[in-house]
Amino acid sequence: MQFKSQAVAKPYFIAAIGLFVGQILFGLILGLQYVLGDFLFPAIPFNVARMVHTNLLIVWLLFGFMGGAYFMIPEESETELFSPKLALAMFWIFLVAGALTIVGYLTVPYATLAAMTGNNLIETMGREFLEQPLPTKLGIVVVALAFLFNLTMTMLKGKKTAIAMVLMIGLWGLAVFFLFSFYNPVNVVLDKFFWWWTVHLWVEGVWELILGSFLAFVLIKTTGVDREVIEKWLYVIVTLTLISGIIGTGHHYFWIGTPEYWQWWGSIFSALEPIPFFGMTVFAFNMVNRRRREHPNKAAVLWALGTGVMSFLGAGVWGFLHTLAPVNYYTHGTQITAAHGHMAFYGAYAMVNLMMISYAMPILRGRAANSNKSQVLEMWSFWLMTIAMVFITLFLTAAGILQVWLQRVSDTPLPFMVAQEKIQLFYWMREWAGVAFLIGLIVYITSFFVGGEEEKAK
Template identity: 35%
Template structure:
């Protein structure tokens, strides 16, 4: 059914109603992430702020962990949204999925409360189990990590079970089902088991690079394939061909690209060559993606019945190229990375790459859901443009500011100062660094304003506008 003939009151599948709950939770947590991002940025301007009440490390934990959780929730929601549409039936294990959603929400609230109110504990097993595991990105205590494994298992059952019950498999579903294996298995690296710092970091990077980057990248690839069919009417054969190419590239360059995280953690020297070589290959497929984005946008002459989703999809392709391609390539070779790693330069790359690769994509799915729920034949107007413009402006401004600050750190603190504590302090007092931190705060506020506009636009009742003549026909 094309979107211009979609009746407003057509009932949703239960899994799609559940997806809406996931989107709501995800967008709320997106806001929490921004609040703690702003707070973390403020510490750089006022270092003694909230000293011994809410320290910088707690705020940063909230900012980063909530990022992981809200994106994970959005992915789960997106899959639940498209699963019945793709396989033509209600999702298997829907009741378990509904229960899991509330368990997920309660667990997130409990972990957040623990981080904010308890913050840290003694060096004991109790702390690992109930307060904080002490591993960046996955600080959540062990009980919560086990909970995430259980949630991912239920999610896997939902996907696989629906395929089995529908007796139907598409190319997209094959890729998604196979991706569920690393999605569950690699997450098990969240449980610390090694007291050797180098060995521990070696596996921890599997979690960060393989799980959050490679596995998620394939998952968002599947989701975007479904979105492209939905929003732009791209044929199944075309999106599946590109999905297979993406999987090949992830397997070919992405997995050993992991090596760029192994430069300075005590691993053998050959990782310098492996990591540098495969990371240098990573911009090549992104260049192909730029051409593809231009082709798709042009072929549809920028016409679509869901303008916000279309623009966010385009932003994803370009954001991924700039954030991962340009920003990543600047600092990926070991000779440069020696100076840049762990500075705001890395933070700049991380913000841009995550935003381009994931955030833009999941916002596009939310607009797809919004159009379906409201039943408007043409989703356009001006309000969404404020969200789109301010979020993108805020992000570009933040990453430019962070790049400036990070280069100052690498230049003054590392290359000139020799990475001593005094050099770090001197670099932190440098005017370039401080200017970058102020600019980051300013653009962070712009980003927050964009978030408010986005939420307002997602929640308000859309005005009905006539559908365009050439509505996309999903394959």
């Protein structure tokens, strides 16, 4: 590794993978609860399992982003990290706060947890994805500010590259938009309106900048293509992301009580949202096709290409599938949304983190790339997890179409729970695809412990 302080990224990556395992285990529990309603009840009720599944996803992705940024910024800025000690302190604070939050979800009834953690002071709890107790939310703000301070100071004393700037804009945006999680107006329309400023403007806004910059960084390192070429692609992708994604927030405003013009704005701009993902796929494949050298870390290149394709399919195609208001009128909040969510999160954010881990971890362990044996195993895990996710998405899509028909289109619409029983076949198939995903994840973790002849660090 070029700078000693990059080593702080390692615990972040390890924690990210650990939490990823937790997320998948809770995903399997949830999947079973869809078909065996009483599974693990009352120990882990469905609403708690769902909250743990989604919160673990968010937290492991944040750990991955932080680790990736701590690895990337010193190298881009060509200087040591401003304060490695601060980075490590924040790691432990974030990990302990995250673990306590999950323990809280699992051991105390949610209402009691709210009462225990001062939700009456500022009522922020009880909203999907932002269920964290007030102290955890405040902890996230503190950790994010310290993290941004550390990286900004590093950049200020070093070189300022376009890729690092895009990453920093993405990370600052992430922190700024999280502040809307503290704003919880009594008016339900306003509540939902601004709730999306955290949720949507994260995943379809600033997180895409983080994704783009990670991808650009790894592609520069692995392909040897000129930085100027890669930076120009990045500018175009960032522009397309912001043009489509910001007003694209409107696709969440169709049915929440906002004026009707949002159906037009939301439909038009979110129909444009696949374009940056299209650009990213072309970008990744084009750079690999033009590579000037064969990087020994083939697994990292595979993850880079995979994130391009899968984010285009998951976020782009499956997003477009139900984003136009007249379609969304029928599909809103069905399993079609779940299908989109699964593939988009995996394709865009899980895979880009795995790409960064794949590239950085061997270097952090003192080698340019893992042994061939280890990489073969990692590539197996790539295919297992990716194909499993494709099937999860297809089964959920099938479930969603059937649900829409039975519950909303049919002349004799069925109640929600009756429709759920009719689509159980797809829930079972999704569960088995989930098991295949878990096997892929186990293979992925195993790849870290496989020896063999390693490529020396240069």
